[in-house]
Amino acid sequence: MFLDGIGGPEVWQGRPRFTVGELGFGTGLNVLALWDSWRRTAPAVARLHVVSVEGFPLEPGDLADAHAGFPELGPLAAELRAAYPRRVPGFHRLRLDGGRVALTLLFGTVGEMLKKLTARIDVWFLDGFAPRRNPEMWTDGVFRQLARLSAPGARVATFSAAGTVRRGLAAAGFVMAKRPGFAGKLECLAGRFDAAPVDDGDVPWYAAPPPLGPGAAVAVIGGGIAGRAAARALAGEGFHPVLFDAGDAAAQPERVLMSPRLAGPDDVYGRFMAQAFLQAEGQGGLPPASGALHLPAAAEVPRLQDFAARLGWDGGLAQSVDAKTASDLAGIKTPRGGMWYPAARFAGPATVLVSAMRTARVTGLSLADPGWRVAFEGGGTETFDAVVLAAGPWSGTLVPGGIPGLRANRGQLCHLPATAASARLRLPVSFGGHITPLTGAGGGAVHVLGSSYRRWDLADQGDGWRGLDAGDMTSALDGLAKVFPDLAGAWRKAPLKGWAGLRATTADHLPFVGPLADVAGY
Missing domain, CATH: 3.30.9.10 (D-Amino Acid Oxidase, subunit A, domain 2)
Structure with missing residues (x-):
């Protein structure tokens, strides 16, 4: 129903990057059907990105039960379930199909998740229950967010034919029409965004530049974990990154501990640290988890327990333990209990493999037309479409004017x-x-x-x-x-x-x- 409603597969032909937004991930069957059709009809160099909001994520076992009735989607469904993240609130980025497909799952209420999202959506799947059963999904605020996130001419399809949905979408700038329904439903809605782009209110000096197309050459400066992770992510998105490492092995440790850092879930720092750990945990190729023990002051443990519970981390990611359990885990006697993080592990730069890496010391950057000119120690320059600075505190020494606050x-x-x-x-x-x-x-x-x-x-x-x-x-x-x-x-x-x-x-x-x-x- 959704593929027909948006005009697939013709709608993504000739588009090297295609972005789909979905309200209501549910069992993931809409994503699987889209993925299956897209991979059979899109060019090999194309990339698909699906952004899907779900307020009540299902258990992996429930997904498997739902997928069992669609054996033709079996291999894709198995890959999706293998990558399915922990069911904790926030953004979860999954890479599928050898990197050709990205799935960003937003676990949380639709209104809050859309407000935090920056994207340009080519088509929308508006799934979910009817307005009388799920009124939070069909509000004027949600419709305005859909308009803000929509690319010009973005298409939309929904299982609903309710008048409130049609009028709300129309008021936000979508031209909607009824079309034949599906699975016993007489009618549903489809349409397109036909209004001027919505101002997102960003201050101009932080407005993002136009996105680069696939195949763009990107210089990544810095061979530590951040630089390597950036280069690997860029390669996965179809860009051509080149990682420049100064070759100073003594400047970075062989291994670091990757462990949760619980902080208040109501502040930006706490939310970022929680999401950062989950994102890192979901990367492939990491060493197995060893676990880590945190022994804060005794009065801190209840506060950390509360943070873990409010983040949805209690249980598999963070557990409070008494002194005896802490001692048993550590192998030596501990003076008190604390927090046990079973998913903690060691990692290091060598853990993150990249395909194109060169030993060269970068001495400066200057604007080219177009792109950036990278200068190297000993002379010589190269021009790239974009540059990622991941050279730690030296990053500010490479650009005119430095980086204030670093x-x-x-x-x-x-x-x-x-x-x-x-x-x-x-x-x-x-x-x-x-x-x-x-x-x-x-x-x-x-x-x-x-x-x-x-x-x-x-x-x-x-x-x-x-x-x-x-x-x-x-x-x-x-x-x-x-x-x-x-x-x-x-x-x-x-x-x-x-x-x-x-x-x-x-x-x-x-x-x-x-x-x-x-x-x-x-």
């Missing part, structure tokens, strides 16, 4: 030898600082204790951050002594070994993502 902070990790007691530690434990179980191979295995946090001025202090600081090691051991005094005591005379690096930080601890602000242009 700061450098020095951090140090200490590498400590095994003792009879420390060798029993089974998993990472955080307590303000953190300590890992033995990591590394054979006789080179060490515990990693961290981490310090100190502001660093690149202009005034230069490369002095590379040297290890005995005072930072003492401070780290002092923190460890508050939870594991015996371990800390045994390491007081350990040699000063480890790693130091610079973090890129911002005032609110949220990342800078998006186009550079063109302040001079306004």
